[in-house]
Amino acid sequence: MSYQTLPKVELHLHLEGAAPPTFIAGLAQEKNIDISGIFDEKGGYAYLDFDHFLKVYEAACTTLQTPDDFRRLTLAVLEESASNGVVYSEAFLSPDFCGGGDLDAWRDYLAAIADAAVEAERTMGITLRGIVTGIRHFGPEKCNVAARCAAETMGDFITGYGMAGNEMVGRPGDYAYSFDMAREAGLRLTCHAGEWGGAAMVSETIRDLRVERIGHGIGGVSDPALVEEIAEKGIVLEVCPGSNVVLNAVEGWGSHPIARLRDAGVPVTVSTDDPPFFHTTMTQEYEMLDQTFGWGENDFAALNAAALKAAFCDEDTRANVAKRLELTND
Numbered sequence: 001m002s003y004q005t006l007p008k009v010e011l012h013l014h015l016e017g018a019a020p021p022t023f024i025a026g027l028a029q030e031k032n033i034d035i036s037g038i039f040d041e042k043g044g045y046a047y048l049d050f051d052h053f054l055k056v057y058e059a060a061c062t063t064l065q066t067p068d069d070f071r072r073l074t075l076a077v078l079e080e081s082a083s084n085g086v087v088y089s090e091a092f093l094s095p096d097f098c099g100g101g102d103l104d105a106w107r108d109y110l111a112a113i114a115d116a117a118v119e120a121e122r123t124m125g126i127t128l129r130g131i132v133t134g135i136r137h138f139g140p141e142k143c144n145v146a147a148r149c150a151a152e153t154m155g156d157f158i159t160g161y162g163m164a165g166n167e168m169v170g171r172p173g174d175y176a177y178s179f180d181m182a183r184e185a186g187l188r189l190t191c192h193a194g195e196w197g198g199a200a201m202v203s204e205t206i207r208d209l210r211v212e213r214i215g216h217g218i219g220g221v222s223d224p225a226l227v228e229e230i231a232e233k234g235i236v237l238e239v240c241p242g243s244n245v246v247l248n249a250v251e252g253w254g255s256h257p258i259a260r261l262r263d264a265g266v267p268v269t270v271s272t273d274d275p276p277f278f279h280t281t282m283t284q285e286y287e288m289l290d291q292t293f294g295w296g297e298n299d300f301a302a303l304n305a306a307a308l309k310a311a312f313c314d315e316d317t318r319a320n321v322a323k324r325l326e327l328t329n330d
């Protein structure tokens with residue numbers, strides 16, 4: 001069956017990484033920027049491995065130069081998400097790509113993104129919240145700047161702080177200051193860990209950064225005591241199976257640990273990460289989970305209920321999205 005129209009909640013989506021390649025190619029042409037090397041012959045993004053993916057990602061971001069570029073990007077991304085049944089989404093937003101960490105510039109970019117979100121909610125029925133994101137391989141200082149941007153603009157739209165990028169750079173504790181700053185400001189916290197790092201990376205992230213959600217987290221599966229701890233503490237994993245398969249973080253769909261983690265009582269959710277880079281959509285993620293593990297409507301209802309419960313939004317928004325998911329009778 002097609003899961004396209006099934007209402008969905010997505011918690012792990014990088015705004016720039018969700019940019020359709022045609023959108024980025026169009027901006028490059030408008031601005032006379034030569035980034036032809038990042039596309040394959042069919043116009044899709046081309047990269048060799050995770051490190052190269054991050055480089056191609058950053059090259060694509062050089063075309064995003066003004067708040068209006070981000071307004072248009074947000075509308076293009078939300079249109080794609082809404083067409084896959086997503087009714088609530090959280091996007092990672094990076095001050096590093098929105099004015100280079102300058103707080104006044106960040107406010108301008110953010111206003112444009114939030115404007116687009118209001119328009120998308122009205123016209124497409126999708127709600128967006130923003131998670132300000134530090135980029136780990138840019139180093140702790142830049143993450144502190146990102147966290148300051150987050151703390152200064154926290155509110156109805158910016159509700160969380162997180163960290164993405166290459167998790168093999170430094171240890172989680174090196175980034176504790178930025179997470180402490182964000183926590184003190186009242187932001188909810190998530191961090192990429194266990195996409196490439198093993199169980200120790202996940203465990204240090206929980207201990208040193210005190211996050212309530214983990215981006216990916218699949219590396220934790222090798223340590224049964226950690227899996228038990230995650231389940232007991234109710235730490236939510238933002239699992240992105242299609243991303244893991246395409247980037248070779250796992251051998252294939254059949255060996256993806258999402259089903260084992262779920263069966264061990266870990267609250268798992270499903271997201272696309274950077275959908276055009278990984279040739280995926282939320283519809284396709286659901287179809288692959290159905291084909292691989294035999295998951296069906298009840299499993300997806302439980303996934304969406306877990307995601308909504310873990311969403312970084314206020315209670316009115318949660319209740320409103322629950323209605324759109326038709327979970328109100330549960």
Ligand code: HPA
Nearest residue numbers: 014017164165192273274
């Ligand atoms: N992993 C880590 N950092 C990222 C990713 C990802 O998949 N996408 C954009 N930044």
Ligand code: ZN
Nearest residue numbers: 164192215273
């Ligand atoms: Zn990610």
